[in-house]
Amino acid sequence: xxxxxxxxxxxxxxxxxxxxxxxxxxxxxxxxxxxxxxxxxxxxxxxxxxxxxxxxxxxxxxxxxxxxxxxxxxxxxxxxxxxxxxxxxxxxxxxxxxxxxxxxxxxxxxxxxxxxxxxxxxxxxxxxxxxxxxxxxxxxxxxxxxxxxxxxxxxxxxxxxxxxxxxxxxxxxxxxxxxxxxxxxxxxxxxxxxxxxxxxxxxxxxxxxxxxxxxxxxxxxxxxxxxxxxxxxxxxxxxxxxxxxxxxxxxxxxxxxxxxxxxxxxxxxxxxxxxx
Amino acid sequence: xxxxxxxxxxxxxxxxxxxxxxxxxxxxxxxxxxxxxxxxxxxxxxxxxxxxxxxxxxxxxxxxxxxxxxxxxxxxxxxxxxxxxxxxxxxxxxxxxxxxxxxxxxxxxxxxxxxxxxxxxxxxxxxxxxxxxxxxxxxxxxxxxxxxxxxxxxxxxxxxxxxxxxxxxxxxxxxxxxxxxxxxxxxxxxxxxxxxxxxxxxxxxxxxxxxxxxxxxxxxxxxxxxxxxxxxxxxxxxxxxxxxxxxxxxxxxxxxxxxxxxxxxxxxxxxxxxxxxxxxxxxxxxxxxxxxxxxxxxxxxxxxxxxxxxxxxxxxxxxxxxxxxxxxxxxxxxxxxxxxxxxxx
Ligand SMILES: Cc1cc2nc3c(=O)[nH]c(=O)nc-3n(C[C@H](O)[C@H](O)[C@H](O)COP(=O)(O)OP(=O)(O)OC[C@H]3O[C@@H](n4cnc5c(N)ncnc54)[C@H](O)[C@@H]3O)c2cc1C
Ligand code: FES
Numbered sequence: 001x002x003x004x005x006x007x008x009x010x011x012x013x014x015x016x017x018x019x020x021x022x023x024x025x026x027x028x029x030x031x032x033x034x035x036x037x038x039x040x041x042x043x044x045x046x047x048x049x050x051x052x053x054x055x056x057x058x059x060x061x062x063x064x065x066x067x068x069x070x071x072x073x074x075x076x077x078x079x080x081x082x083x084x085x086x087x088x089x090x091x092x093x094x095x096x097x098x099x100x101x102x103x104x105x106x107x108x109x110x111x112x113x114x115x116x117x118x119x120x121x122x123x124x125x126x127x128x129x130x131x132x133x134x135x136x137x138x139x140x141x142x143x144x145x146x147x148x149x150x151x152x153x154x155x156x157x158x159x160x161x162x163x164x165x166x167x168x169x170x171x172x173x174x175x176x177x178x179x180x181x182x183x184x185x186x187x188x189x190x191x192x193x194x195x196x197x198x199x200x201x202x203x204x205x206x207x208x209x210x211x212x213x214x215x216x217x218x219x220x221x222x223x224x225x226x227x228x229x230x231x232x233x234x235x236x237x238x239x240x241x242x243x244x245x246x247x248x249x250x251x252x253x254x255x256x257x258x259x260x261x262x263x264x265x266x267x268x269x270x271x272x273x274x275x276x
Numbered sequence: 277x278x279x280x281x282x283x284x285x286x287x288x289x290x291x292x293x294x295x296x297x298x299x300x301x302x303x304x305x306x307x308x309x310x311x312x313x314x315x316x317x318x319x320x321x322x323x324x325x326x327x328x329x330x331x332x333x334x335x336x337x338x339x340x341x342x343x344x345x346x347x348x349x350x351x352x353x354x355x356x357x358x359x360x361x362x363x364x365x366x367x368x369x370x371x372x373x374x375x376x377x378x379x380x381x382x383x384x385x386x387x388x389x390x391x392x393x394x395x396x397x398x399x400x401x402x403x404x405x406x407x408x409x410x411x412x413x414x415x416x417x418x419x420x421x422x423x424x425x426x427x428x429x430x431x432x433x434x435x436x437x438x439x440x441x442x443x444x445x446x447x448x449x450x451x452x453x454x455x456x457x458x459x460x461x462x463x464x465x466x467x468x469x470x471x472x473x474x475x476x477x478x479x480x481x482x483x484x485x486x487x488x489x490x491x492x493x494x495x496x497x498x499x500x501x502x503x504x505x506x507x508x509x510x511x512x513x514x515x516x517x518x519x520x521x522x523x524x525x526x527x528x529x530x531x532x533x534x535x536x537x538x539x540x541x542x543x544x545x546x547x548x549x550x551x552x553x554x555x556x557x558x559x560x561x562x563x564x565x566x567x568x569x570x571x572x573x574x575x576x577x578x579x580x581x582x583x584x585x586x587x588x589x590x591x592x593x594x595x596x597x598x599x600x601x602x603x604x605x606x607x608x609x610x611x612x613x614x615x616x617x618x619x620x621x
Binding site: 004005006007008010034050052053054055056078079082091093095237238239241242244245246247248249251252253254273275276 | 346347349351354355356358360387388390392393394395396495496499525526527528529530531532533538540542545547552553554555556557561562567571574575578579582583
């Protein structure tokens with residue numbers, strides 16, 4: 001956290017990289033009183049990023065704490081704040097409050113095989129976790145990454161794929177929704193590819209992030225394949241303002257996504273209402 | 277609890293005037309033309325309304341103001357300077373607070389004082405001394421006694437004033453209260469025997485028969501309850517219940533820009549508003565009125581107890597009075613429990 005709950009530190013933009021046509025990745029250095037300060041976080045945590053005079057938005061940290069240096073955020077332009085972010089340039093300043101939220105249970109994941117399942121920008125929070133796992137490769141078992149988007153140019157972080165494929169005992173399964181010129185990977189929705197792979201539960205955890213409809217089918221299929229609820233991990237999204245459990249906006253039942261989440265095991269989700 | 281003396285009603289404004297030399301004094305003051313009463317800053321010469329009145333807005337307004345600046349910012353070419361706002365400039369005392377409203381602060385504390393602590397709220401809390409007015413009950417809507425609140429000597433008060441004859445018996449409860457008590461000494465006399473007796477036997481008429489207990493089966497037992505159909509059919513979604521509620525604390529965050537600078541505010545918000553949960557893309561997880569009504573009551577009666585061990589209602593009855601359809605939380609709670617029995621049977 002910054003010093004004060006609602007007062008951001010400064011996140012100075014070092015560089016901006018295009019992720020897809022509507023998503024940019026910001027590499028930022030965190031500053032306090034004009035000096036760069038360290039920022040430590042866990043994979044799966046997020047931060048409230050602000051454009052002063054426009055507003056704040058919760059954005060997942062997509063970099064990994066195993067690689068010191070700028071902190072990375074991939075932002076999709078969808079409304080006021082994200083549009084204002086897309087108009088920023090290197091050297092410009094955002095506000096940042098964080099890290100916020102619980103993050104992935106990385107210690108409890110050690111020793112396990114991991115099946116990562118992501119759709120679209122859902123790869124943003126998982127990218128941090130995947131790189132964390134690969135940077136601590138010997139702590140984890142086999143890694144499989146199933147990732148899909150509607151079309152090849154909508155796959156986020158495509159510069160990572162070759163590195164991931166080259167990592168020991170790691171496989172990357174890419175898919176797009178419909179055939180496209182020059183595409184050599186699979187075609188089909190993410191849940192179908194997961195089903196086809198048929199990786200048995202055993203010592204495996206499944207971690208899924210993506211659009212609600214994808215998550216719905218994936219969770220059903222994993223249950224049918226024998227995955228226990230404790231071994232299935234996902235993230236939830238809900239409108240947020242404070243990010244610290246005060247403004248009362250992001251609850252589902254008695255859980256607040258901003259402090260009790262955004263990461264939940266399926267076993268926890270079964271204790272809260274499935275509607276909001 | 278220590279009785280420190282008797283103060284005549286007619287001395288009160290003078291006492292507050294003296295205190296206002298060193299403290300910010302907040303008290304129930306006349307508001308508008310219709311005999312309204314609101315908490316406000318007491319200035320010398322003002323008349324305080326102390327009597328059987330409940331302010332329309334609860335005590336929370338002085339700890340979580342309806343609109344509050346969080347910080348100001350100014351931008352130059354290379355830097356952005358943030359100046360956090362100062363929540364209070366002087367120590368404060370609030371006079372004439374009622375038990376229901378004071379009890380509500382303990383519930384808001386559960387949320388705002390847990391980690392990460394909300395510093396603005398905390399500073400207002402620690403720099404404010406609360407002087408309660410023992411409450412004899414303010415009409416049929418009052419049911420604080422039903423939710424375990426003592427309207428005469430409420431927990432959370434630093435000083436209690438108990439109306440007797442044409443004045444008050446003043447009792448100090450906490451260290452902060454003793455410090456304030458010392459500043460009141462000049463206006464106090466030794467109480468007479470009958471005055472002490474009257475203070476000891478002061479009683480409230482608050483109802484103790486409203487049952488807000490949650491259904492035994494928790495949220496899942498009543499998720500599909502018809503209570504939500506009934507309550508939402510009677511609700512016009514105006515959100516006044518959340519405005520007047522002493523325990524509602526939801527807020528929105530909002531930026532404004534002026535030239536090269538600007539400010540960030542927070543302001544009260546309401547879970548009854550359609551856009552409360554409306555996300556970018558127009559996606560809304562609580563699109564129906566029914567879902568929002570359910571959220572409000574479930575939060576008070578089920579979720580808050582699950583997280584903090586107490587219902588988020590202090591029995592002030594303001595919601596039922598302010599509601600265009602006079603819906604009270606007690607009826608909704610009863611309907612939820614009935615529903616559970618129906619589905620059990
Ligand atoms: C834990 C979490 C992690 C997220 N990670 C990312 C990410 O890595 N990349 C990314 O592009 N998006 C992410 N989002 C979604 C992102 O927060 C919204 O798209 C963004 O807030 C929209 O803001 P806006 O001002 O552009 O849109 P507007 O519609 O103008 O929204 C106004 C305000 O409402 C709130 N709001 C609106 N939609 C959402 C939403 N979906 N979730 C939360 N608050 C919302 C925000 O406070 C926002 O500033 C995440 C959301 C959550 C809850
Ligand atoms: S965002 Fe404010 S409570 Fe979660």
